[in-house]
Amino acid sequence: DAGVTQSPTHLIKTRGQQVTLRCSPISGHKSVSWYQQVLGQGPQFIFQYYEKEERGRGNFPDRFSARQFPNYSSELNVNALLLGDSALYLCASSFGLAVQFFGPGTRLTVL
């Protein structure tokens, strides 16, 4: 079975631009969560969606938004990019509130 997939793998943007990251969960998983991992730190929680509804939001500015589609895939949008948004963005899926399984991540570089 395919694991969590994310696209793109790498992305380079300039300050002020907007970016959309995509995630497809493991088949049968209805919950998707997004995390930001800055070099040298553990992942930080951004959003959790379950059955297409937002279940939780971390301490991130409104420039960050997300949504979950009827097929349970998800998008993370970041507007007005800042240098500090450069990070590895991880998506994880789970069946309900069980163990979360992570995708390979999208490496975002903001110049």
Next chain:
Amino acid sequence: EDKVVQSPLSLVVHEGDTVTLNCSYEVTNFRSLLWYKQEKKAPTFLFMLTSSGIEKKSGRLSSILDKKELSSILNITATQTGDSAIYLCVSSDSWGKLQFGAGTQVVVTP
């Protein structure tokens, strides 16, 4: 504010050594404690602990949770170079929200 603290932040050991990683947590509505291994990108799941005092084992890795002390340890015996990675301690609350520690970087030298 919820927090998860890991120690040490990094360590270097020789193949065959035993490693003990520590994790403490302060989490509202705590439900479970998880350990993940991160080698390149995606953290991979190792253990989920919900009951205090019950050791979970997988090969050379084992882990235990102490709910009284709000802590957990991860042991790796007979370390191999393939054990080199960042080990993440993670708390999960009743909503399934994960709070990560900063991780412990383990380097196993031949």
